[in-house]
Amino acid sequence: ARPSSGGSSWTREQTLVVVKPDGVQWRLVGYVIQRFERRGFKLVGMKMLQAPERVLAEHYHDLQRKPFYPALISYMTSGPVVAMVWEGPNVVCSSRAMVGHTNSAEAAPDTIRGDFSIHISRNIIHASDSVEGAQKEIQLWFQSSELVNWADKGHQRSIYPP
Ligand code: IDP
Ligand code: MG
Numbered sequence: 001a002r003p004s005s006g007g008s009s010w011t012r013e014q015t016l017v018v019v020k021p022d023g024v025q026w027r028l029v030g031y032v033i034q035r036f037e038r039r040g041f042k043l044v045g046m047k048m049l050q051a052p053e054r055v056l057a058e059h060y061h062d063l064q065r066k067p068f069y070p071a072l073i074s075y076m077t078s079g080p081v082v083a084m085v086w087e088g089p090n091v092v093c094s095s096r097a098m099v100g101h102t103n104s105a106e107a108a109p110d111t112i113r114g115d116f117s118i119h120i121s122r123n124i125i126h127a128s129d130s131v132e133g134a135q136k137e138i139q140l141w142f143q144s145s146e147l148v149n150w151a152d153k154g155h156q157r158s159i160y161p162p
Contacts (some may be wrong), residue, residue, distance in 0.1 A: 013088065013092060014086065014138060015091045015128045015134040015138075016083065016085060017083075017099075017125065018082070019084075020076065020126060021076065021080065021081060032112065035098055039088075041091055042150075044147050044148055045084060045138075045148065046084045047083055050080050051076055053077065056073055056077065058140055059141075072121070075122070095127040100112055101114075104119055
């Protein structure tokens with residue numbers, strides 16, 4: 001679907017961002033939101049929840065055979081998370097860049113992980129790694145009724161290109 005304003009052929013791209021239990025414990029929820037808002041991305045869904053095992057099993061399906069999988073699930077269920085859907089041009093790629101490398105040691109300074117994480121197993125935040133993956137993850141974590149399609153009223157930093 002195209003945005004109603006503007007004549008560009010830009011297609012709506014969305015990504016799933018999850019502040020993990022350590023990010024919530026460290027009071028980083030507001031900081032994460034600020035990073036995404038400052039960039040100009042549009043928040044279209046957000047909720048705090050105790051991540052259900054069923055959701056995590058699907059979310060981390062590809063990692064089920066990894067030795068760290070049980071520890072990953074217990075980490076992700078150790079406290080509440082904040083799940084968000086962000087929208088904007090190239091939001092998937094831009095989010096990954098803001099989040100930083102999976103391995104904290106390789107996460108660049110000024111990335112969220114590069115600034116707040118020192119170990120791969122406690123890395124603060126999740127962001128989808130592809131457009132297709134994002135669509136699946138958003139469907140997994142959110143009901144469509146939980147997403148809000150609000151009008152961007154031509155703010156100077158509107159995500160919609162002129
Ligand atoms: P990503 O979160 O950067 O997309 P993935 O490879 O998809 O990284 O792994 C998902 C999550 O699994 C990581 O964010 C991290 O929490 C955990 N994880 C990945 N690799 C390791 C590891 O080698 N040891 C411990 N935890 C890991
Ligand atoms: Mg991943």
